[in-house]
Amino acid sequence: MKFFFLLPLSLAVLLLCSCQSKEEKVVAPETEGNRGTETSLVDELPQSEKEQDAETAPEIEIFQESGLGITYIIHSAKGTLMIDNGFYNEELEEYLKANGGPDVLLITHGHYDHIGGIDNLKLTFPDTEIYINEKDQPLLADTELNYSSSMSEPVTISSEVQSLDEGTYQLVGYQVEVIPFGGHTAGSNFYYLPEENLLFTGDAILPESLGPVRATGSAEQMQESAHKLLERSFPDDMRVFCGHNGNTTFENLLKNNSELMENE
Numbered sequence: 001m002k003f004f005f006l007l008p009l010s011l012a013v014l015l016l017c018s019c020q021s022k023e024e025k026v027v028a029p030e031t032e033g034n035r036g037t038e039t040s041l042v043d044e045l046p047q048s049e050k051e052q053d054a055e056t057a058p059e060i061e062i063f064q065e066s067g068l069g070i071t072y073i074i075h076s077a078k079g080t081l082m083i084d085n086g087f088y089n090e091e092l093e094e095y096l097k098a099n100g101g102p103d104v105l106l107i108t109h110g111h112y113d114h115i116g117g118i119d120n121l122k123l124t125f126p127d128t129e130i131y132i133n134e135k136d137q138p139l140l141a142d143t144e145l146n147y148s149s150s151m152s153e154p155v156t157i158s159s160e161v162q163s164l165d166e167g168t169y170q171l172v173g174y175q176v177e178v179i180p181f182g183g184h185t186a187g188s189n190f191y192y193l194p195e196e197n198l199l200f201t202g203d204a205i206l207p208e209s210l211g212p213v214r215a216t217g218s219a220e221q222m223q224e225s226a227h228k229l230l231e232r233s234f235p236d237d238m239r240v241f242c243g244h245n246g247n248t249t250f251e252n253l254l255k256n257n258s259e260l261m262e263n264e
């Protein structure tokens with residue numbers, strides 16, 4: 001299985017210290033419209049502005065440091081939404097400053113390579129709202145659970161991170177459905193943006209495999225989550241962005257991910 005956590009931690013630390021960051025830009029495909037069920041509202045935009053913005057496909061910026069989880073930034077006239085933040089560097093800061101900073105940061109799960117940049121981000125952008133599943137809150141302050149205890153600088157997060165559990169929310173101008181997908185960790189969250197036709201899976205589902213089971217997660221949770229997800233339907237052309245190993249479409253995920261399909 002191609003996954004970072006299979007590497008020895010010493011190599012992980014080496015990668016942390018020596019790697020170059022990489023940035024890519026992706027333009028999201030046209031959307032198929034609203035498929036979610038709204039259960040709560042946060043900071044909703046005026047209707048006329050929402051209608052206008054729905055015409056504009058967002059840009060998706062991809063920032064990556066070797067060995068660390070991928071940071072995704074969805075930027076449009078609606079606002080700037082960030083998925084995961086395992087690191088913080090000058091290149092990322094410059095992009096965020098040029099685009100008004102992230103309004104919201106959604107964390108897929110509490111491993112160090114997805115949370116390590118949070119405190120530095122908050123120093124520069126104190127107004128950014130940060131969310132994680134309640135079950136992964138303990139990982140933010142526990143270096144054993146977030147797998148950073150053997151590193152030269154173990155990761156603990158002191159910034160306020162709010163809980164965001166199952167449901168559909170209006171975050172800045174984006175409709176976001178939170179789909180809990182326990183297994184990799186107990187509190188892994190998927191974030192589904194139906195209007196943009198995008199799904200962010202963190203480490204629980206990778207393009208061609210399920211993620212590994214780590215502390216607080218379990219194989220039973222993973223099977224149950226996978227089964228529940230496969231009972232739903234998503235557009236074939238929905239882009240699926242993973243925490244490692246890039247992205248795919250929902251159609252290709254069903255075709256290529258035999259570990260996921262075993263739970264159908």
Ligand SMILES: [Zn+2]
Nearest residue numbers: 109111184203
């Ligand atoms: Zn992970």
